Amino acid sequence: xxxxxxxxxxxxxxxxxxxxxxxxxxxxxxxxxxxxxxxxxxxxxxxxxxxxxxxxxxxxxxxxxxxxxxxxxxxxxxxxxxxxxxxxxxxxxxxxxxxxxxxxxxxxxxxxxxxxxxxxxxxxxxxxxxxxxxxxxxxxxxxxxxxxxxxxxxxxxxxxxxxxxxxxx
Amino acid sequence: xxxxxxxxxxxxxxxxxxxxxxxxxxxxxxxxxxxxxxxxxxxxxxxxxxxxxxxxxxxxxxxxxxxxxxxxxxxxxxxxxxxxxxxxxxxxxxxxxxxxxxxxxxxxxxxxxxxxxxxxxxxxxxxxxxxxxxxxxxxxxxxxxxxxxxxxxxxxxxxxxxxxxxxxxxxxxxxxxxxxxxxxxxxxxxxxxxxxxxxxxxxxxxxxxxxxxxxxxxxxxxxxxxxxxxxxxxxxxxxxxxxxxxxxxxxxxxxxxxxxxxxxxxxxxx
Numbered sequence: 001x002x003x004x005x006x007x008x009x010x011x012x013x014x015x016x017x018x019x020x021x022x023x024x025x026x027x028x029x030x031x032x033x034x035x036x037x038x039x040x041x042x043x044x045x046x047x048x049x050x051x052x053x054x055x056x057x058x059x060x061x062x063x064x065x066x067x068x069x070x071x072x073x074x075x076x077x078x079x080x081x082x083x084x085x086x087x088x089x090x091x092x093x094x095x096x097x098x099x100x101x102x103x104x105x106x107x108x109x110x111x112x113x114x115x116x117x118x119x120x121x122x123x124x125x126x127x128x129x130x131x132x133x134x135x136x137x138x139x140x141x142x143x144x145x146x147x148x149x150x151x152x153x154x155x156x157x158x159x160x161x162x163x164x165x166x167x168x169x
Numbered sequence: 170x171x172x173x174x175x176x177x178x179x180x181x182x183x184x185x186x187x188x189x190x191x192x193x194x195x196x197x198x199x200x201x202x203x204x205x206x207x208x209x210x211x212x213x214x215x216x217x218x219x220x221x222x223x224x225x226x227x228x229x230x231x232x233x234x235x236x237x238x239x240x241x242x243x244x245x246x247x248x249x250x251x252x253x254x255x256x257x258x259x260x261x262x263x264x265x266x267x268x269x270x271x272x273x274x275x276x277x278x279x280x281x282x283x284x285x286x287x288x289x290x291x292x293x294x295x296x297x298x299x300x301x302x303x304x305x306x307x308x309x310x311x312x313x314x315x316x317x318x319x320x321x322x323x324x325x326x327x328x329x330x331x332x333x334x335x336x337x338x339x340x341x342x343x344x345x346x347x348x349x350x351x352x353x354x355x356x357x358x359x360x361x362x363x364x365x366x367x368x369x370x371x372x373x374x375x376x377x378x379x380x381x382x383x384x385x386x387x388x389x390x391x392x393x394x395x396x397x398x399x400x401x402x403x404x405x406x407x408x409x410x411x412x413x414x415x416x417x418x419x420x421x422x423x424x425x426x427x428x429x430x431x432x433x434x435x436x437x438x439x
Contacts, residue, residue, distance in 0.1 A: 005239035013229035143179040
């Protein structure tokens with residue numbers, strides 16, 4: 001147990017940050033982290049020993065997040081595959097702490113897969129190989145998604161928020 | 170590797186992330202110098218990367234909530250089913266105790282045994298007093314140290330007349346320091362002391378119960394010292410410490426679970 005704690009705990013701040021970036025809610029984010037850690041502990045022995053722990057933990061967290069989105073079906077009666085493309089398109093922070101000129105609104109303009117690669121590489125400092133492992137895609141896909149994500153973010157900020165907000169519906 | 174390879178989007182991304190080898194970085198910089206549009210876009214994207222990092226940095230610098238500590242999660246992991254079972258068992262036990270008390274109550278009163286049925290409070294109060302007395306002790310917190318654990322447990326078991334076990338709280342981050350014998354009214358009590366890596370101490374207090382059977386956990390807090398008490402198999406147990414209710418509950422459940430899994434006749438083994 002000491003071994004598990006000493007390996008996992010240094011990664012918890014990053015797992016909390018990624019969860020918060022996805023969910024934008026303190027409690028919900030820590031719930032997601034807790035689920036992630038519980039699953040990691042339960043499956044500790046099944047972890048591939050040649051695998052990367054950081055990539056493994058972020059993969060668990062992201063998969064739980066996506067499962068939660070699939071299960072919750074919060075977005076109304078019509079939830080198709082495209083719901084995953086556009087998760088979750090925040091309407092804004094209820095307490096108003098997230099402002100429209102916030103870089104985070106640019107994040108919301110991205111499809112989840114681009115958002116995740118941007119966060120994992122650009123914020124959580126996963127190597128491209130770790131990101132490929134966490135997202136379960138080839139390395140080349142990581143690079144092209146990253147490229148598209150940054151381009152889209154830049155265009156979103158250049159073009160202005162109004163157009164993008166209309167697109168989000 | 171550093172020859173004529175054309176610059177690709179992967180190079181530009183790695184440039185933005187600062188992950189290029191120096192030789193390749195120079196090539197990318199030369200390319201950007203010759204392509205002002207690409208240079209402007211790349212600079213903007215690097216700026217947005219930094220802005221996002223700065224915006225999210227606060228979350229990673231927050232202290233980690235206790236519920237996300239691995240030790241607490243490992244304690245809680247096996248808790249749910251066990252705790253429900255324990256509650257059911259406790260409810261049944263309380264019912265039985267109530268029936269017995271009702272039946273014997275009049276006899277007790279007749280015999281002058283008018284003793285209030287407040288074992289938990291008493292044991293908890295005594296345990297908290299013992300905690301206050303010995304946990305702050307620097308020189309002699311325990312009478313017999315953990316390196317003589319077998320002897321300690323045997324000795325205390327003999328004095329209490331019941332087989333005791335010093336539970337292993339490593340999974341909660343606490344190590345056994347040792348224990349001591351205490352007076353408790355007209356009977357002896359045993360106390361084990363534990364310490365975590367930062368010098369926080371917990372005690373487990375045990376004495377012959379004032380009732381048979383078992384009870385649910387009961388929580389009490391006196392001036393910052395928290396205690397969970399319960400009765401199991403004729404012994405009153407109290408775990409006390411200056412930690413939050415949730416953390417202490419995790420410890421109490423660990424102890425309870427270990428006693429359950431070592432139920433008689435294996436009880437007396439370490």
